Amino acid sequence: MPESLVINLVSESIIPFHYLKGHYLQRLFLALVSAVDADLSQLLQTHKHQSFTLSPLQIASQPQSTSVRNLKFLLPRQQLETTPFQYANSSVPAGSHCWWRISLLDDSLFAHVSPRLKQAAAHKTWYLGSARLYITNFLPANGHEWASHSTYQQLYEQASDTNHDLMFQLLTPAVFRHGERVSPLPTRDAVFHSLRKCWNRYSGLVFAPDTILPITAHDFNLRTVTLSLGNNETVMGCLGDLTFQIANKTDPLIVKRINALTDFSCYCGIGYKTDLSLGMVRAQATSRLKL
Known part of the structure; x- marks a missing residue:
């Protein structure tokens, strides 16, 4: 069953520009998987077939005082209809709200991983390169076009x-x-x-x-x-x-x-x-x- 997860995050430290690139994002994803299944994370590093996709890290436009419980998607929906995803061209300040989309394609690999990711991600510091991140929540499945699943x-x-x-x-x-x-x-x-x-x-x-x-x-x-x-x-x-x-x-x-x-x-x-x-x-x- 293909599934797309949208994760809301807050940067606990400055994220230098060079850590916002694809290979660093892939390492963060593998760290998330490792928290649930270390063997699978190792397997994915050598897996020859595309089994997941990642978006760039998106920087939210809400002020830093926004409650993480009320944190919503980065761009208003009308902007999402016409605006490509952002690639940050500078470092991300500490305290910034961000979101990130992950799609899982292979049921045989991820069926037991997806339900446990939210629990594993909570109350822990994660790293994008040397930058520290805190995962605040996952958008509800089917609550937005980017957070969805279907057989x-x-x-x-x-x-x-x-x-x-x-x-x-x-x-x-x-x-x-x-x-x-x-x-x-x-x-x-x-x-x-x-x-x-x-x-x-x-x-x-x-x-x-x-x-x-x-x-x-x-x-x-x-x-x-x-x-x-x-x-x-x-x-x-x-x-x-x-x-x-x-x-x-x-x-x-x-x-x-x-x-x-x-x-x-x-x-x-x-x-x-x-x-x-x-x-x-x-x-x-x-x-x-x-x-």
Whole structure:
């Protein structure tokens, strides 16, 4: 069952800018998992398949005097409709309220972890690099579009078999594999074969490679950005909007499968290194889900 958790945090000390990068966030996630299952945390460090995704750490706009019990999401909802996720370009002051989104994709790995994370996270100091953090709460499941869960069967059953327009808003930079190369170009194969392979790995509902053949690129409004992920790793990705279309007269069963993959992207992201905060998307199809 894919599940997205949103964690509210307060910085107990200054978070230096270089600790806000993907590799440091991944280490914080592995520390959280280790508090519940140390063996799983070790396994994830060498696991070759994408089994979780992370957002950048987001800096809340509420004043520091805001009660942690009343802490809400960083951006007003109307801003979330149009604003990419923030990448902080300076250090985060001590006492700042932040939030962070984690998606768990693999039931076999995380089914026993998720219910215990909240208890393990409470009343403990956590570290992002050398910076100290305190986890105040988790947003309720299905209380917001970024805090949600659904079984793979439900994702499939709720997917449209009539929608032919597949619109993605890239909220964090996306990077794509093209054979042995990596680039910011979001082709049909780079986007949808990646989604299909991840879906096949975890859903138990296998879609054939030719499922995506009726898809064609339609409209792109993208820009390239360069982003440091830490560990001396820098990537060039793309941000913006892109639209694909499913050919007319495509079998409704195939249309349904393609829309299921589009819906699934809200959990698994698109492209490469989604476990380092890349490739978060909002897709048109996700508006049909009851998040």
